[in-house]
Amino acid sequence: MSSDNSHLRTLEAESIYILREVAAEFARPALLYSIGKDSSVLLRLAQKAFHPARPPFPLLHVDTTFKFREMIEFRDRTAREAGLELIVHTHSAAAEGANPFKLGTQKCCQLLKTGALLEAIARYGIDAAIGGARREEEKSRAKERVYSFRDAYGQWDPKDQRPELWNLYNGRIDKGESIRAFPLSNWTELDVWEYIAQEQIPVVPLYFAKPRRMLLRGELLIPLDYDVPPAPGDRIETVLCRMRSLGCTYCTGAIRSDADTLPKIIEELRGFRRSERENRVIDHDQEGSMELKKREGYF
Amino acid sequence: MKDLLRFTTAGSVDDGKSTLIGRLLHDTRGVYEDQLESVRKASRDSNAQGFDLALITDGLRAEREQAITIDVAYRYFQTPRRKFIIADTPGHEQYTRNMATGASTASLAVILLDARHGVLEQSRRHAYIAALLGIRKLAVAVNKMDLVDFRQDVFERIRDEFGAVAAKLEVEAPFFVPVSARDGDNVARRGARTPWYEGPSLLEYLETVEVETAGSAGPLRFPVQLAIRPHLDFRGYAGQVVSGRLHVGDGVLALPSGLETRVAALEGLEVCPTVSLADQIDISRGDMLVDPAAPPSVGREFAATLIWMAAEPLRAESAYLLKHTTRQVCADVRSVRRVMDMRTLDFGPAAELKLNDIAEVEIETHHPIFFDPYKENRATGSFILIDMISNRTVAAGMILGPDTREGPDTRVPRRAFCAARTLVSVPEFSPESLPAPHRGLTVWFTGLSASGKTTLCRAVHERLAARGCRLELLDGDTVRKHLSKGLGFSREDRDENIRRIGFVAGLLTRNGVIALAAAISPYRAVRDEVRASIGDFVEVYVNAPLEVCESRDPKGLYRKARAGQLPAFTGIDDPYEPPLHPEVECRTDRETLEECIAKVLAAINRALER
Numbered sequence: 001m002s003s004d005n006s007h008l009r010t011l012e013a014e015s016i017y018i019l020r021e022v023a024a025e026f027a028r029p030a031l032l033y034s035i036g037k038d039s040s041v042l043l044r045l046a047q048k049a050f051h052p053a054r055p056p057f058p059l060l061h062v063d064t065t066f067k068f069r070e071m072i073e074f075r076d077r078t079a080r081e082a083g084l085e086l087i088v089h090t091h092s093a094a095a096e097g098a099n100p101f102k103l104g105t106q107k108c109c110q111l112l113k114t115g116a117l118l119e120a121i122a123r124y125g126i127d128a129a130i131g132g133a134r135r136e137e138e139k140s141r142a143k144e145r146v147y148s149f150r151d152a153y154g155q156w157d158p159k160d161q162r163p164e165l166w167n168l169y170n171g172r173i174d175k176g177e178s179i180r181a182f183p184l185s186n187w188t189e190l191d192v193w194e195y196i197a198q199e200q201i202p203v204v205p206l207y208f209a210k211p212r213r214m215l216l217r218g219e220l221l222i223p224l225d226y227d228v229p230p231a232p233g234d235r236i237e238t239v240l241c242r243m244r245s246l247g248c249t250y251c252t253g254a255i256r257s258d259a260d261t262l263p264k265i266i267e268e269l270r271g272f273r274r275s276e277r278e279n280r281v282i283d284h285d286q287e288g289s290m291e292l293k294k295r296e297g298y299f
Numbered sequence: 300m301k302d303l304l305r306f307t308t309a310g311s312v313d314d315g316k317s318t319l320i321g322r323l324l325h326d327t328r329g330v331y332e333d334q335l336e337s338v339r340k341a342s343r344d345s346n347a348q349g350f351d352l353a354l355i356t357d358g359l360r361a362e363r364e365q366a367i368t369i370d371v372a373y374r375y376f377q378t379p380r381r382k383f384i385i386a387d388t389p390g391h392e393q394y395t396r397n398m399a400t401g402a403s404t405a406s407l408a409v410i411l412l413d414a415r416h417g418v419l420e421q422s423r424r425h426a427y428i429a430a431l432l433g434i435r436k437l438a439v440a441v442n443k444m445d446l447v448d449f450r451q452d453v454f455e456r457i458r459d460e461f462g463a464v465a466a467k468l469e470v471e472a473p474f475f476v477p478v479s480a481r482d483g484d485n486v487a488r489r490g491a492r493t494p495w496y497e498g499p500s501l502l503e504y505l506e507t508v509e510v511e512t513a514g515s516a517g518p519l520r521f522p523v524q525l526a527i528r529p530h531l532d533f534r535g536y537a538g539q540v541v542s543g544r545l546h547v548g549d550g551v552l553a554l555p556s557g558l559e560t561r562v563a564a565l566e567g568l569e570v571c572p573t574v575s576l577a578d579q580i581d582i583s584r585g586d587m588l589v590d591p592a593a594p595p596s597v598g599r600e601f602a603a604t605l606i607w608m609a610a611e612p613l614r615a616e617s618a619y620l621l622k623h624t625t626r627q628v629c630a631d632v633r634s635v636r637r638v639m640d641m642r643t644l645d646f647g648p649a650a651e652l653k654l655n656d657i658a659e660v661e662i663e664t665h666h667p668i669f670f671d672p673y674k675e676n677r678a679t680g681s682f683i684l685i686d687m688i689s690n691r692t693v694a695a696g697m698i699l700g701p702d703t704r705e706g707p708d709t710r711v712p713r714r715a716f717c718a719a720r721t722l723v724s725v726p727e728f729s730p731e732s733l734p735a736p737h738r739g740l741t742v743w744f745t746g747l748s749a750s751g752k753t754t755l756c757r758a759v760h761e762r763l764a765a766r767g768c769r770l771e772l773l774d775g776d777t778v779r780k781h782l783s784k785g786l787g788f789s790r791e792d793r794d795e796n797i798r799r800i801g802f803v804a805g806l807l808t809r810n811g812v813i814a815l816a817a818a819i820s821p822y823r824a825v826r827d828e829v830r831a832s833i834g835d836f837v838e839v840y841v842n843a844p845l846e847v848c849e850s851r852d853p854k855g856l857y858r859k860a861r862a863g864q865l866p867a868f869t870g871i872d873d874p875y876e877p878p879l880h881p882e883v884e885c886r887t888d889r890e891t892l893e894e895c896i897a898k899v900l901a902a903i904n905r906a907l908e909r
Contacts, residue, residue: 005301006301006302006303007301007302007303007381007382009568009570010302010303011303012568013539013568013570013571016567016568016571017524017539017571020524020525020537020538020571021524021625023525024524024525024584024625048567048568049537049571050527050537051527051566051567051573052527052529052533052535052566052573053527053528053529054529135373135375136374136375142372142373142374143370143371143372143373158370159370161370162691162692163396163397163400163608163683163692163695164400164692165399165400165403165404165681165683165692165695166403166404166677166678166681166683167404167678168622168623168681168682168683170622170683170685170690170691170692172620172685172690173690174690185373186373186375186384188375188377188382190377191382
């Protein structure tokens with residue numbers, strides 16, 4: 001099924017080209033490794049791009065301390081097996097007890113994700129952060145460049161982006177400024193899963209359906225990994241479900257699904273009518289909220 | 300077999316382009332229900348009537364507030380046959396820059412016309428820009444057919460009118476389809492309201508149109524991205540095969556060195572492999588492996604079509620960074636020949652170059668690049684210009700060719716263009732051609748201060764070192780701090796200095812070392828004396844006119860000499876006697892460093908084989 005997908009070969013070659021450009025043009029690139037399916041694909045592409053050498057950059061994980069336990073185990077094993085340096089950075093506020101219940105999802109995300117990422121970029125002198133974001137994911141990402149320029153404060157200005165023609169990326173920056181590079185820009189969620197199936201790439205088991213104990217709040221299925229303050233009408237039930245995207249436990253709702261293999265996930269996606277970020281509470285804080293986050297320095 | 304089609308869209312304001320894309324996405328289920336809900340919510344908030352499909356595509360807050368698309372947005376959808384990437388570009392006044400951006404990666408353009416208005420000035424510009432960026436296939440959607448009662452004569456009149464426009468451009472005969480993006484007629488499915496139309500729907504056309512597979516046509520071009528060296532036993536070059544093919548055993552020509560070798564091994568993907576070569580030649584990022592039988596042009600001067608993309612106009616006096624394939628060099632826009640009048644689509648005389656201008660220019664780079672005309676090869680014919688202060692991308696360029704003699708050209712004739720063939724004719728210098736162990740040799744670089752002796756000498760040293768030669772470098776400035784410490788600049792002292800360098804070089808030469816000496820050595824007599832005593836001697840005259848050297852003046856010596864602080868300075872108040880029969884003469888004011896290196900290496904090769 002997948003081996004004759006020439007569109008995957010085209011996308012793969014484009015991504016490998018971008019990864020090599022970043023490695024060649026920047027002094028201290030890092031691969032933003034968020035443990036999800038897109039990061040898994042990105043890591044595999046990086047391994048291919050520099051084979052038989054190892055990718056010439058470390059993995060950076062911004063740990064909000066609200067990730068699934070299975071994700072952390074998967075992260076450590078993956079970095080070890082790839083033989084790559086793993087930098088884990090957590091915002092100092094996390095130790096002081098910042099959490100989404102106290103701050104609200106918007107402020108929590110601003111601090112523990114955006115804030116921590118900017119902290120890490122400054123601390124490790126990262127001049128190019130390679131991320132797995134895709135233009136298809138969300139409407140403000142549709143206008144994102146492959147090389148996205150960020151000023152010294154990590155901010156994105158969507159109205160003043162560098163024109164990007166052919167595959168001639170402009171990586172010129174001054175001290176303190178940085179580039180976010182997005183090798184998966186042109187991939188869709190379906191492409192990602194088809195590639196994972198074709199290449200047999202390991203992913204976190206949370207993506208596969210199984211009966212899980214979940215907190216039911218309206219339409220949302222919230223994992224019980226961390227203590228969620230109860231709200232009226234909450235119920236706890238065992239539900240056959242899987243994660244469609246992985247973020248922090250509270251902000252990543254599960255979906256009801258019986259897709260417990262790669263072919264079933266692909267089949268499910270082909271029939272899907274709802275976007276993968278739908279279960280991300282953070283995207284829906286307010287109209288255009290992803291764009292606001294990105295302006296501040298979010299991926 | 301599912302493949303990939305990248306297309307761009309163009310239409311004037313209110314032609315309904317965003318609606319058409321929204322319709323395509325909607326009918327191919329390329330937009331999800333929750334995203335539609337968010338659009339429905341936003342439709343109620345904005346001034347639009349009811350449910351607005353355009354809001355699916357107009358992503359950013361700023362443009363939704365202004366109800367216009369401000370930049371290029373990329374959209375994705377797929378059918379069982381094909382995956383599609385749409386570069387959606389706005390139709391308002393700033394369209395040139397954005398449409399060029401969208402068209403640069405597309406192999407097809409969908410052009411929208413409003414059935415009520417027919418072919419507008421802007422429609423002609425859209426077709427022109429698409430053709431300029433190398434798009435050969437146009438699909439013309441005559442939209443809003445519902446507002447003209449789906450009349451066949453309206454459609455046919457517009458088809459004939461646009462067909463006449465397209466006939467003047469380098470594009471294939473366009474595909475025409477009557478549509479109503481709002482209602483969906485002939486977009487994804489054929490509509491019942493155009494019984495007289497027998498062709499496919501727009502989507503059926505897009506699904507089945509033949510698109511050239513990038514990379515296969517034309518002779519081999521492989522720009523090197525980076526060297527891959529995991530351990531001492533492996534050295535590979537990673538890059539993209541932008542045209543032609545690479546196989547193990549193929550002969551390849553490396554540029555800029557001009558050396559030929561063979562492909563020893565290939566790792567990774569066919570289109571972006573890591574290449575190992577049969578010979579250890581020095582290759583780095585920005586170099587290119589090419590078909591030896593059909594090399595690209597190699598040079599520093601070419602004509603190009605330039606699209607100016609920055610708010611600040613072209614500054615004639617300043618250099619820009621030019622990024623071409625994986626190579627980045629400094630470049631001057633030497634002259635603006637003519638600028639396109641976007642109203643008439645005719646070229647006219649040029650005063651300046653401003654935002655959204657399209658012009659024919661002449662460019663001179665500070666180092667050679669390896670290029671083909673854009674018409675023949677989009678990858679090796681395209682470049683961008685970057686402002687060195689602001690770091691912004693200010694222009695996109697498409698190379699016309701090395702021939703700069705077309706058009707009203709009044710400039711002073713410059714150095715003839717250097718084609719790759721002349722580089723190929725430089726005798727090969729590969730490890731096999733070196734006797735092992737090779738004999739000794741003295742290579743003597745003489746010339747004025749700041750003529751480029753040390754630079755050239757070090758570069759030659761680097762190349763020889765990469766081939767495993769036994770080497771020593773004797774630089775005049777360094778020698779004066781040790782071997783010749785205490786000597787002054789009188790004629791006697793200068794001669795003594797040269798004799799000492801010559802003595803050491805002679806010892807080295809006798810012991811099988813290639814001695815590279817760089818010293819002004821202004822007097823002919825003592826140079827000839829050293830030559831006679833050593834025997835195996837190659838004299839390199841590093842020649843640049845005094846005024847050029849004086850303008851370079853990296854150490855400020857000429858300034859001091861002119862101020863009278865350095866008496867008996869060569870070229871100012873002490874003579875330089877040029878060699879009468881040097882083995883090599885390099886004009887560093889007119890030749891590139893690479894050209895000079897190639898000449899010196901060729902002479903060394905000849906001397907070693909004597």
